[in-house]
Amino acid sequence: MLAVAKAEESVPDDRDDIHEGDVFVFGPETHGLPEALGRAVDLILELAGGQVAGGVHRVGADLPWQREILLRPDFVHQKLGFEIPEAEMRAALNTLELPIVREEQTPLLEGSRTTWTISIPSWRDDLDRPIDLVEEILRVYGTEKIPASVVMSPGLIASDDPIVAFNRRVSDYLVGQRFNECVNYTLRSTKEMLTWISQTAASELAIANPLVEDQSHLRATLITGLLDSLRLNRSRGVSASRLFETGRVFVERNGQNFECVAVGFIIAEDPTDRNWLARASDDFFSVKRHVETLAGIAAEIQAHGQSKARRRSTCVRGTAGPGPAPAPARQAPRGRRSASASARSKGRNRRCNPSVRRRCKS
Numbered sequence: 095m096l097a098v099a100k101a102e103e104s105v106p107d108d109r110d111d112i113h114e115g116d117v118f119v120f121g122p123e124t125h126g127l128p129e130a131l132g133r134a135v136d137l138i139l140e141l142a143g144g145q146v147a148g149g150v151h152r153v154g155a156d157l158p159w160q161r162e163i164l165l166r167p168d169f170v171h172q173k174l175g176f177e178i179p180e181a182e183m184r185a186a187l188n189t190l191e192l193p194i195v196r197e198e199q200t201p202l203l204e205g206s207r208t209t210w211t212i213s214i215p216s217w218r219d220d221l222d223r224p225i226d227l228v229e230e231i232l233r234v235y236g237t238e239k240i241p242a243s244v245v246m247s248p249g250l251i252a253s254d255d256p257i258v259a260f261n262r263r264v265s266d267y268l269v270g271q272r273f274n275e276c277v278n279y280t281l282r283s284t285k286e287m288l289t290w291i292s293q294t295a296a297s298e299l300a301i302a303n304p305l306v307e308d309q310s311h312l313r314a315t316l317i318t319g320l321l322d323s324l325r326l327n328r329s330r331g332v333s334a335s336r337l338f339e340t341g342r343v344f345v346e347r348n349g350q351n352f353e354c355v356a357v358g359f360i361i362a363e364d365p366t367d368r369n370w371l372a373r374a375s376d377d378f379f380s381v382k383r384h385v386e387t388l389a390g391i392a393a394e395i396q397a398h399g400q401s402k403a404r405r406r407s408t409c410v411r412g413t414a415g416p417g418p419a420p421a422p423a424r425q426a427p428r429g430r431r432s433a434s435a436s437a438r439s440k441g442r443n444r445r446c447n448p449s450v451r452r453r454c455k456s
Contacts, residue, residue, distance in 0.1 A: 125216035125217070126217050131150070161216075162195070162212065162214065163212050163222070163223070164211055165209070165210045167180050170227075183235075187230075190230055190234065192215070192230070197211070212227060256395050260357075260395050261340045268384075271336075275339065277339065280341065281304070282311050282312075284296065298349065298351055299346060312351075314345060315356075317358055319339060321360070333367050338358065363375065363376060
């Protein structure tokens with residue numbers, strides 16, 4: 095016996111009504127139950143060696159079904175970006191068993207607009223918008239027939255954010271110096287924070303409702319996370335002794351919390367580690383060189399951002415207000431300098447160079 099129930103029906107509560115061999119299928123497409131039942135019987139006869147005991151018993155009437163979608167051929171052209179002949183669109187819809195039941199012509203100032211009313215079968219529950227039909231038409235028409243065209247997109251003339259530029263520059267430098275990058279959580283434990291910062295700062299950086307105990311404070315330094323990464327790698331037998339991390343830290347000053355961008359690195363080389371290339375051990379001066387390089391990158395990016403701001407403000411001031419354009423300055427021939435320009439240059443150098451200020455005469 096094969097029993098097929100609709101999604102709205104439930105398994106009988108009386109277990110005596112359920113016999114061995116009964117199959118309850120939940121969630122089928124209601125209007126396709128006869129076809130689904132016939133297919134299930136065919137599979138049982140073919141694969142399981144079953145026998146048909148009797149005919150089909152139907153209870154109840156068919157549920158009415160009607161779903162229609164309005165589609166315009168010009169809407170298909172607009173969404174695809176190229177034209178498909180109406181005859182091919184009709185053929186694609188007929189292939190998918192999506193018949194056009196009505197066709198209307200709407201008069202316009204120039205010509206008319208065609209609107210199709212397409213009947214959606216019950217087994218295509220995924221089709222409920224005009225754009226769904228556009229996708230079906232393109233799928234049957236063939237994506238390989240999409241004409242080639244030039245892709246136009248607006249260009250970004252602005253530079254990267256200084257924070258992004260800083261993180262990228264320092265990461266490139268440290269990776270080039272044989273450091274491995276780490277990424278740790280921004281939240282740290284209370285015990286760890288009290289070890290590194292004051293109790294007042296720790297209370298300011300505490301989270302009101304932490305989810306776990308060891309992630310209750312915003313981190314004030316990157317070193318604690320790097321030490322954890324070093325300890326974890328050492329416990330796993332990984333000889334990662336040069337680690338660095340870029341990220342955000344939070345600093346408390348006079349009751350206010352400041353979010354800062356930071357970079358930290360740690361060197362813990364083991365002299366017993368075997369390497370294919372012998373290198374000189376790091377000392378205070380190598381660490382100092384790394385710190386100076388990182389500070390120089392930060393200063394360079396900050397100066398670049400300030401110069402861009404000055405250039406933008408200069409351009410704005412130069413374009414404000416009507417008036418005649420200034421006459422272009424005459425340029426001296428290449429290789430020659432005028433006497434007045436040379437005198438001005440000498441005077442400017444004498445005034446600006448502090449090392450020769452004692453020998454300058456007023």
